[in-house]
Amino acid sequence: xxxxxxxxxxxxxxxxxxxxxxxxxxxxxxxxxxxxxxxxxxxxxxxxxxxxxxxxxxxxxxxxxxxxxxxxxxxxxxxxxxxxxxxxxxxxxxxxxxxxxxxxxxxxxxxxxxxxxxxxxxxxxxxxxxxxxxxxxxxxxxxxxxxxxxxxxxxxxxxxxxxxxxxxxxxxxxxxxxxxxxxxxxxxxxxxxxxxxxxxxxxxxxxxxxxxxxxxxxxxxxxxxxxxxxxxxxxxxxxxxxxxxxxxxxxxxxxxxxxxxxxxxxxxxxxxxxxxxxxxxxxxxxxxxxxxxxxxxxxxxxxxxxxxxxxxxxxxxxxxxxxxxxxxxxxxxxxxxxxxxxxxxxxxxxxxxxxxxxxxxxxxxxxxxxxxxxxxxxxxxxxxxxxxxxxxxxxxxxxxxxxxxxxxxxxxx
Amino acid sequence: xxxxxxxxxxxxxxxxxxxxxxxxxxxxxxxxxxxxxxxxxxxxxxxxxxxxxxxxxxxxxxxxxxxxxxxxxxxxxxxxxxxxxxxxxxxxxxxxxxxxxxxxxxxxxxxxxxxxxxxxxxxxxxxxxxxxxxxxxxxxxxxxxxxxxxxxxxxxxxxxxxxxxxxxxxxxxxxxxxxxxxxxxxxxxxxxxxxxxxxxxxxxxxxxxxxxxxxxxxxxxxxxxxxxxxxxxxxxxxxxxxxxxxxxxxxxxxxxxxxxxxxxxxxxxxxxxxxxxxxxxxxxxxxxxxxxxxxxxxxxxxxxxxxxxxxxxxxxxxxxxxxxxxxxxxxxxxxxxxxxxxxxxxxxxxxxxxxxxxxxxxxxxxxxxxxxxxxxxxxxxxxxxxxxxxxxxxxxxxxxxxxxxxxxxxxxx
Numbered sequence: 001x002x003x004x005x006x007x008x009x010x011x012x013x014x015x016x017x018x019x020x021x022x023x024x025x026x027x028x029x030x031x032x033x034x035x036x037x038x039x040x041x042x043x044x045x046x047x048x049x050x051x052x053x054x055x056x057x058x059x060x061x062x063x064x065x066x067x068x069x070x071x072x073x074x075x076x077x078x079x080x081x082x083x084x085x086x087x088x089x090x091x092x093x094x095x096x097x098x099x100x101x102x103x104x105x106x107x108x109x110x111x112x113x114x115x116x117x118x119x120x121x122x123x124x125x126x127x128x129x130x131x132x133x134x135x136x137x138x139x140x141x142x143x144x145x146x147x148x149x150x151x152x153x154x155x156x157x158x159x160x161x162x163x164x165x166x167x168x169x170x171x172x173x174x175x176x177x178x179x180x181x182x183x184x185x186x187x188x189x190x191x192x193x194x195x196x197x198x199x200x201x202x203x204x205x206x207x208x209x210x211x212x213x214x215x216x217x218x219x220x221x222x223x224x225x226x227x228x229x230x231x232x233x234x235x236x237x238x239x240x241x242x243x244x245x246x247x248x249x250x251x252x253x254x255x256x257x258x259x260x261x262x263x264x265x266x267x268x269x270x271x272x273x274x275x276x277x278x279x280x281x282x283x284x285x286x287x288x289x290x291x292x293x294x295x296x297x298x299x300x301x302x303x304x305x306x307x308x309x310x311x312x313x314x315x316x317x318x319x320x321x322x323x324x325x326x327x328x329x330x331x332x333x334x335x336x337x338x339x340x341x342x343x344x345x346x347x348x349x350x351x352x353x354x355x356x357x358x359x360x361x362x363x364x365x366x367x368x369x370x371x372x373x374x375x376x377x378x379x380x381x382x383x384x385x386x387x388x389x390x391x392x393x394x395x396x397x398x399x400x401x402x403x404x405x406x407x408x409x410x411x412x413x
Numbered sequence: 414x415x416x417x418x419x420x421x422x423x424x425x426x427x428x429x430x431x432x433x434x435x436x437x438x439x440x441x442x443x444x445x446x447x448x449x450x451x452x453x454x455x456x457x458x459x460x461x462x463x464x465x466x467x468x469x470x471x472x473x474x475x476x477x478x479x480x481x482x483x484x485x486x487x488x489x490x491x492x493x494x495x496x497x498x499x500x501x502x503x504x505x506x507x508x509x510x511x512x513x514x515x516x517x518x519x520x521x522x523x524x525x526x527x528x529x530x531x532x533x534x535x536x537x538x539x540x541x542x543x544x545x546x547x548x549x550x551x552x553x554x555x556x557x558x559x560x561x562x563x564x565x566x567x568x569x570x571x572x573x574x575x576x577x578x579x580x581x582x583x584x585x586x587x588x589x590x591x592x593x594x595x596x597x598x599x600x601x602x603x604x605x606x607x608x609x610x611x612x613x614x615x616x617x618x619x620x621x622x623x624x625x626x627x628x629x630x631x632x633x634x635x636x637x638x639x640x641x642x643x644x645x646x647x648x649x650x651x652x653x654x655x656x657x658x659x660x661x662x663x664x665x666x667x668x669x670x671x672x673x674x675x676x677x678x679x680x681x682x683x684x685x686x687x688x689x690x691x692x693x694x695x696x697x698x699x700x701x702x703x704x705x706x707x708x709x710x711x712x713x714x715x716x717x718x719x720x721x722x723x724x725x726x727x728x729x730x731x732x733x734x735x736x737x738x739x740x741x742x743x744x745x746x747x748x749x750x751x752x753x754x755x756x757x758x759x760x761x762x763x764x765x766x767x768x769x770x771x772x773x774x775x776x777x778x779x780x781x782x783x784x785x786x787x788x789x790x791x792x793x794x795x796x797x798x799x800x801x802x803x804x805x806x807x808x809x810x811x812x813x814x815x816x817x818x819x820x821x822x823x824x825x826x
Contacts, residue, residue: 067665070650118583144565145534148560151562151567154564154568213644214644221634224633230669231627231629232626234633249507250505252436252511254637337524339525358529360525362526
């Protein structure tokens with residue numbers, strides 16, 4: 001039995017990128033505004049220099065792109081310098097003029113003999129550049145909790161620059177990314193369009209007997225194929241597809257096993273456009289009618305997310321969304337202990353969350369127009385999990401959803 | 414024009430996993446042997462406790478799996494404890510009994526209120542567990558250069574455990590992974606089978622006018638679809654597909670633009686089976702005949718990799734492979750400055766390399782049977798790059814290739 005032939009097409013238009021910086025889609029002015037805003041925050045935090053290793057933050061400030069973040073690399077912003085500096089691996093340096101606006105004299109690269117060696121480290125070179133540029137006695141903000149600023153990088157920076165003051169910049173650029181520009185919103189809207197195709201393909205094709213890996217393969221294809229007008233990007237997380245009793249384990253991927261009749265499957269997926277994400281989770285039961293307890297569980301989840309979305313608008317606090325959800329749950333005697341969402345947008349593996357605002361008690365961030373969230377109030381029992389989520393943009397009076405698949409438990413007979 | 418319909422199939426068998434631990438494919442005895450070997454190395458390095466955060470190393474020692482490495486988590490091996498300890502996030506803890514052999518009393522999880530907060534950190538909880546288990550004054554090996562042991566994690570461990578001695582374990586478990594078991598070799602061989610399908614699909618479908626994103630989508634599908642007998646896993650790196658002048662930038666991915674006649678495309682891809690990789694790079698020129706200088710460049714690359722593979726066998730040193738390549742290049746007046754390969758096998762994003770042996774001058778690691786490498790002597794000029802690679806296992810008298818696509822420049826008219 002063969003389902004849903006997918007095809008490789010040659011009749012599609014390509015996107016016009018004539019007015020953008022290199023391979024990115026943002027105009028130079030937008031980068032200049034981002035760097036200016038970053039410097040303003042640096043002044044407020046009394047930082048002379050900012051040392052950025054998070055690939056999303058590097059991309060945000062300069063456009064730099066490429067799968068090179070598995071070796072040390074950075075973008076450095078200094079109050080005394082007009083433009084940022086890029087330092088990375090030699091074979092990745094040719095990517096800088098192609099993806100950024102940086103001038104050649106602000107690009108430094110280390111020899112390949114520094115890579116994965118036990119007697120030297122790329123940070124030896126990077127620290128040397130920082131010293132040459134006159135930063136040896138400055139107050140330097142570092143991303144203490146960035147995946148790509150390892151403990152070794154920190155210790156070596158401390159070792160080579162004893163007169164510098166290293167200070168945690170506390171996700172300075174991540175916070176700066178919280179409110180999206182019109183151009184960023186456009187990309188997330190496009191990601192939403194792709195996401196609808198991805199989830200539709202997944203819901204249409206999941207069936208008893210289909211191997212989980214075959215469905216995951218289809219999902220991965222549709223994510224990148226995109227639409228007739230624009231292609232897709234890789235999401236920062238692989239398809240998460242727990243099925244059966246594994247639905248109580250949200251971050252499992254697919255197996256070789258077939259989906260089974262009478263079982264539930266959670267699909268937490270995303271689509272991305274130029275690294276801007278629209279995540280979406282839906283849950284599907286293979287069998288009609290579903291068991292009574294599942295219908296009841298789904299009713300709580302469905303009513304909960306609608307209650308939570310109903311309070312969204314500029315001016316409320318992040319925790320207000322959680323309160324609305326929690327009160328709905330309480331009516332049915334349920335409690336949820338984990339957070340129910342987070343700020344999303346631009347990111348690289350391993351996470352599409354921005355590590356700033358969380359939708360949970362105590363987060364008093366005031367919502368502003370064009371903040372973007374993934375609201376995902378997952379409910380997990382001992383052997384059962386259910387996720388229905390929504391990515392959206394905050395508006396003056398409510399929200400604009402990215403992705404339009406109905407927020408309900410799907411049932412396939 | 415529609416090419417190569419791909420299909421979602423429901424007629425495939427699933428793999429027998431009845432004799433394995435949870436969702437992994439290794440028997441309990443293999444994990445016991447790995448932990449025993451790890452403890453032996455700990456004794457040699459005079460470490461009482463080993464704190465593991467690299468998801469590949471966590472998986473290697475316990476089988477633990479799931480896309481949960483974007484929050485702090487660890488596996489702890491102590492000389493005084495029979496079995497490892499897992500510490501991670503609450504919503505990920507149900508994955509431990511499903512993917513590992515660990516006993517419940519060795520599993521600890523932190524509340525979601527620790528995640529992405531500015532007034533507390535998961536390491537606060539993790540350090541507390543380590544202290545409770547009696548490790549506060551021990552010599553603890555940490556992975557100083559693991560992506561998932563950030564500078565903040567290190568500083569907090571130091572803060573909470575002032576009487577402990579923290580010492581870089583120098584990729585202890587990575588080095589342990591260098592020689593593969595028969596079962597691991599089987600997985601890499603299967604990855605090689607999938608890789609042949611992936612590269613065949615890519616070479617068959619690349620053509621002028623095809624959008625790069627559509628080819629990338631197909632590649633991503635075939636990677637995970639696998640074969641009729643077994644499914645594929647996600648590789649640790651997304652398809653790298655630089656085309657035209659971008660071939661001089663090895664780590665770029667696809668764009669929305671179409672492939673063009675008269676242009677070169679480098680495809681550095683991989684397939685994976687249960688996180689074990691077979692990477693493969695091939696280069697294709699769209700146009701026949703290719704320009705003379707390209708043919709000459711290709712001849713050097715082709716002759717170079719064959720010369721390098723010809724010296725492979727147990728007993729040589731890693732650098733001997735590079736010498737053979739360099740001498741071939743020198744005949745034609747070329748020089749290559751970057752390393753030409755590395756140990757590969759088990760890994761998670763963002764890298765499929767193992768961060769141990771490199772194929773380059775000065776690496777005197779003596780090759781042993783069942784070490785596995787990705788030999789990738791990429792040649793990059795100012796506006797031209799060419800990659801032809803081979804993943805292989807070292808044998809007594811030579812090598813066993815994983816993936817069988819001819820090692821040559823492909824030309825499509």
